[in-house]
Every structure is written in structure tokens, then in C-alpha cells.
Amino acid sequence: MLAALLLAAPGAAGGEAFTTGSFQVFGGIDDGSGQPAPQPVPEELRRRTVAFSSPLAPGSILVKTGARKLYFILPGGQAIEYNVGVGREGFTWSGTDTVSRKATWPDWRPPPEMIARERARGRHLPAFVPGGPDNPLGARAIYIGDTPFRIHGTTEPWSIGQAVSSGCIRLMNQEVIDLHDRVAIGATVVVEP
Secondary structure: OOHHHHHHHOOOOOOOOOOOOEOOOOOOOOOOOOOOOOOOOHHHHHHEEEEOOOOOOOOEEEEEEOOOOEEEEEEOOOEEEEOOOOEOOOOOEEEEEEEEEEEEOOOEEHHHHHHHHHHHHHHHHOOOOOOOOOOOOOOOEEEEEOOOOOOOOOHHHHHOOOOOOOOOOOOHHHHHHHHHHHOOOOEEEEEEE
């Protein structure tokens, strides 16, 4: 199923090429079919501002893997709390680094280890997937140092709150767009167990 999703051409159903203007943040491509738009992010998955004490400077990111939460630190003892998907067993990690790069509609090049691992499971991953609504990295990516890990959107909204990734931190596309617009390159990223 993943391979079919990855190989689907953006806009194929409507016969139109992908443009950022044709992408609905709360759904897929508007193909002009008149079908109702997908529902917005459920309330329980939406970001919220919370009281939060942290020694991290405002603008930093703290990921609490076990709680499946990401916090963007604000001044005055507050943070924006996002629900996230995290690495599955054997793919969790922790550490401190910085935001090294940000991308809008990022391309995806799965690491060779992931391609080999999926091949052993009988799944084919392409070596390259261009940015767009069918790309597993979703609408935005925030790169962590020179690691292979990112904070990114997803084509699998059901994975938010789950431990299913290969180590990356996933957010709903709407949420990662918000975080991407807030965080600066060079900001501290702390990932805790």
C-alpha cells in the first residue's frame, strides 16, 4: 500500500499537475469534482498554548517521545504543544541538536538502509519522491542538524499519537506548517525519551 501511495502521480485523479495553490491544507487536491472537503484536524489533535516551565530559550523545540508531544517554547513560562507521531520500537532516539534547514514541500530520498529494510518486507520504496501531497514528508520539513531525522508533515494522519516512524517526528500537515513558520534555523532541538 505504501508503494502505491508513493508512486501515485500528484493530481492524477483530477488530471491536473500539482501546484501549492491546488493543495487544500485540510485535505488533498481540489479536483473540481464538487465532493465535500475532508474535515479539519480533530480538536484533540490541534495545537494549544499551555503553561510550561523549561530551561530552554524561547524558540527552542522540545520533543517528549514517550508522551508523543512536541513543545515550541514561548516566553513567559508557556509553550505551544503539538501532538506528534514518533519512532517505533527500535527507532527511538534522544539528544540535542539544532535546526539546520527548513523546506516547503520537501523532496524525499529514503536512506539506503530504509530501502533495504522495506525490500526485505516485500515493499518497494523509490529512491526519490518529489515534493507534493503524495510525499511522505508532507507539507514542510524541519531538518535536525546533520542527522537523518526530521520534524515533518505526513500523508498518514492516523499516525499522529502513534509510534510508527523510522525515527522522524511527524505532525499533521496543518500543524507542521505552523511550526515551520515559527521556528528559526539554528534553534535548539531537544528530543527526550
